Amino acid sequence: MRCRRLWLVGLFAAAAACSSRRHVEAPGFANGSRLAVRYDEVDGTRLLRAFYDTARNEECSFQLIPGGAACLPRSASLDGWFADSGCTDALVDIPPVSAGRTPPQALVTDAANACDAAPTVRLLGDVVPPTEAYYLKSDGTCMQNPPNAKIVLRRLGDEVPLERFVHATPRVEPLSDAVGAVVLDADDGARLTMFGHDTAHDEWTHSIAVGDGQTRWWPVHIAYNYGPGAPGTPGTVFADSACSRPTGLKDAHNALCPITTVIEYVAGDACQQFTTRLHQAGAPVAGSDLHAFGATGGCVPSPPSPSDPITLYVEMGDALPDDAYPIATTVDVGGGRVVQRFDGTPDGVLPVVARGELHDSARNVDCFVGVAADEARRCLPGGQVDTVFFADATCTTPIISASSPPGCAVAPSLPAEVTYGTHAYPVGGSLSPATLYAKGTDGSCSVVGPPPAGASWFTLGAEIPASAYELATLHTD
Numbered sequence: 001m002r003c004r005r006l007w008l009v010g011l012f013a014a015a016a017a018c019s020s021r022r023h024v025e026a027p028g029f030a031n032g033s034r035l036a037v038r039y040d041e042v043d044g045t046r047l048l049r050a051f052y053d054t055a056r057n058e059e060c061s062f063q064l065i066p067g068g069a070a071c072l073p074r075s076a077s078l079d080g081w082f083a084d085s086g087c088t089d090a091l092v093d094i095p096p097v098s099a100g101r102t103p104p105q106a107l108v109t110d111a112a113n114a115c116d117a118a119p120t121v122r123l124l125g126d127v128v129p130p131t132e133a134y135y136l137k138s139d140g141t142c143m144q145n146p147p148n149a150k151i152v153l154r155r156l157g158d159e160v161p162l163e164r165f166v167h168a169t170p171r172v173e174p175l176s177d178a179v180g181a182v183v184l185d186a187d188d189g190a191r192l193t194m195f196g197h198d199t200a201h202d203e204w205t206h207s208i209a210v211g212d213g214q215t216r217w218w219p220v221h222i223a224y225n226y227g228p229g230a231p232g233t234p235g236t237v238f239a240d241s242a243c244s245r246p247t248g249l250k251d252a253h254n255a256l257c258p259i260t261t262v263i264e265y266v267a268g269d270a271c272q273q274f275t276t277r278l279h280q281a282g283a284p285v286a287g288s289d290l291h292a293f294g295a296t297g298g299c300v301p302s303p304p305s306p307s308d309p310i311t312l313y314v315e316m317g318d319a320l321p322d323d324a325y326p327i328a329t330t331v332d333v334g335g336g337r338v339v340q341r342f343d344g345t346p347d348g349v350l351p352v353v354a355r356g357e358l359h360d361s362a363r364n365v366d367c368f369v370g371v372a373a374d375e376a377r378r379c380l381p382g383g384q385v386d387t388v389f390f391a392d393a394t395c396t397t398p399i400i401s402a403s404s405p406p407g408c409a410v411a412p413s414l415p416a417e418v419t420y421g422t423h424a425y426p427v428g429g430s431l432s433p434a435t436l437y438a439k440g441t442d443g444s445c446s447v448v449g450p451p452p453a454g455a456s457w458f459t460l461g462a463e464i465p466a467s468a469y470e471l472a473t474l475h476t477d
Contacts, residue, residue: 251312
């Protein structure tokens, strides 16, 4: 149905919306009778930011759910805030949004296991002043929030049935002999390209940089094997009491099932701590059957704790060759100065999935849409930097740093132009400062100290005028 019944509005309003909305289409997306597209337009190139649900007056994005997909609201955050001194009445935190965007009006919570249940959506209630809120500390104590906290907190409201949101059905659109596109066709006629599709394996895929300058269409129905344990990750667990059958694991709250492939982390070199390779996924493994190497080197039972979030386990099968999946190329879309970069078919002819990246061909820099020094929205050069130091005691030589892992002989590099705050600068030559200085808000220049070991430093040239970059306009159609 192109014009399905809209919730929370009358049928006459729904009919008017269906008859008045103009059709907006770009590579990778299109609007519908209920879902408007909110996009940035830069030099004729359209970059999707979100869908806008005109029936609910909120931004939404498509999420896969059992049986299809739904355009669920932009979510607030649960960050440990509460309305009571016992820290039992949870509050949500509303993140700030840029001009023209819509703040979240709901909380979307993943199911414990996304393979058999959908997320839940709850409306937001009244605003609670920060001075009346409490925060749950990491040690479990509940403390009142300092009165100067600049956050927006709201109460939680009722759950919203998922039937009230626009749903979509995935389909595969052939593009080449090797690669197609997974397109979501929404009930109201909206459309979104979500993944690539590998024809030979009949797999949903996305592009992954696999080393040696190659990018390939790797599967998305995946689990991971972390080997000895990448930082912040568990080590390998096994499906047998001899610790001879390694498993892949995946957090269930955002898993895509059935799991077809395991990505193994393999120790790299001084410049790259880990590389990855693919394995065929085997049979599911129950948590009660898991084993791991113990402190003394023996293989011991290692079932998950009952209090842990649900994790899915599968056996890790044979390794797949590097060329098991097709090459993903870069295809630029747009006829003007600023183009959008897509992951494309192996022959480099057709775009498949948008990367969300823009490229300014006139200045030969990747760029992002942000507020420039003239307060206009423009496509500013990528390589946004958080901190600028100075190499001299008068704070007249601004410098920024880049680093390589210890022991890596490859010198770090930076883009030709970077953005700091709202200002753009060219990156100049390298230098080795003996002392770092910082400029205060009052213009004073103070000593920071010696530079950290292993960092490489580059000067910044004179500020580039904001007018050197293309204007961007946010649309909702």
